[in-house]
Amino acid sequence: MDTLAARLGCLAYHGQIAVAMKDQALQAFTRKPKDAVEDMARDRTIMATNALGMGINIPTVRCVIHVEVPQILRDYSQESGRAGRDGQASKAIIIAPSTFQARGWSQWEARCEEGKQAMREYFHSTTCQRAVLDTYLDSYARPDGCTDGEAPCDRCTIHSHRSPVHSPEGMDPWMAQEQQKQTIAQQVQQMRGQQATAMDQLEPTLLQWQHRYAVCYMETTDMAMSMHPIMTYSQPVTAIVQGHIKQITRQIRDQRKYARFSCCFTYGVPQAICQQYEASPHSRWRLIPERQCQFPDVVIPTVISIMHLNPGGCAEIIYAWMKADGVDVEDADHVYTWFGQKIRWSGMEGTRLVEVFYRLSQFVITPASRSPRW
Structure with missing residues (x-):
């Protein structure tokens, strides 16, 4: 001092x-x-x-x-x-x-x-x-x-900023790049400010991806055609995505990146949703060992699949979100720790990873134009 x-x-x-x-x-x-x-x-x-x-x-x-x-x-x-x-x-x-x-x-x-x-x-x-x-x-x-x-x-200062105007043809490349950065920054803030609405829609979104493969869906835009787990899909891109999924799953689980009491540690699903847990009068949630999570291999595979294919530049928005939170996106340990942070959605606790899962899902499943609903 x-x-x-x-x-x-x-x-x-x-x-x-x-x-x-x-x-x-x-x-x-x-x-x-x-x-x-x-x-x-x-x-x-x-x-x-x-x-x-x-x-x-x-x-x-x-x-x-x-x-x-x-x-x-x-x-x-x-x-x-x-x-x-x-x-x-x-x-x-x-x-x-x-x-x-x-x-x-x-x-x-x-x-x-x-x-x-x-x-x-x-x-x-x-x-x-x-x-x-x-x-x-x-x-x-x-x-x-x-x-x-x-x-x-x-x-509130950030949320009060207006949307940037679309750049007209012939705009200076530097100005266009700056405008794109502003647009991404605004989308990040909009995305981060909608947690309350997302809570009620999280479980239906998990159900949407249960037994489905995001890569297949984005290629066909047909939910019925994508009804198979990622490990049974044989296209070349799957080998790359599978490698990323295994690596990130191992890093987050084995290195205990999930914050304590934030989710089921096996599949990253909030304890309020995962059927492995039930409410307890002595603690918030009690683990029931004989039960299994009803959403195995949903959260991480979906996030990695969507970010790998990067439809509409949605991965850039997630990376900008990380940077806004002070994360070095080149440092895998920083990224995994950020994914495992505990957050609160209108009273329900979860991880940053499951929020990213929800946001990316909304981006991909938006009808027709697939315009993002951040």
Whole structure:
């Protein structure tokens, strides 16, 4: 703490310094500047632990920066809430390494208290961040996100962006490429913001692909003609796809990439759907060893088959989604960890992989034009 404060050239406040030094630092931080020059001085910034936040009401704080991701959402709410207490627009920023979203939560999986789960949901939220806070702190539903008169949160700012206009003929190639990137980015955000609707449709989608092969369906667009498992299909492309399926299945299962309590670990199906599990009064789900998952070899084979053939460039959208979450798409371990992340769909827990399965399925099975319904 002191080393970082010295490197930043600012005050420090934490529990290990003397009371007199705390008082001196706090007075320097809260003192009203005499002029604009003093307002820019270094004592207008302070490096502190949560010891400063307890019971302190400084109305003119404009920005609170967390140098690492807080573990408990209630603590984060109180600490970040020190900014803008005079009602003026202020910022709360979390600094995390680019790999944190893919790996950083695993160390907490064994200690999934409610506050940590809520903080994780807030950090990964694809919908309004104020809604996550209100639900956790006040049990208040905010279905429409940030309202008029509120500065939009990061997620609502993204969702408010309009669709880019289609590029006219003769557009500069660089501009066309940038426009395509914007289109993909918007599709990613639309896709990530539709979890609630998808929950009710997930099991019917699993049923659609049960005993069917995605490669065969995309070649024939006939569900009846595709009614056979991938391992019985003899076309050359199948050998390549089968290799990818076996590799990814092995990596995700054997290396335990599925987050704890996120799904049935054999086939990646949410525990709320997999018949291997039943609700238990003592824990959320209880494994019934003598039962088998009713959707074997559905999720991973379908995802890999569709991404391999890449109809309509849908694979690029998934890769853009990964990059937006800070995943190095060239690092297989990062990708598998991202697939195994636990997410929540309107109360039902699952993995990122099963959400990708659902999104790709909607893209492929869309009638006629196969235009994506992200």
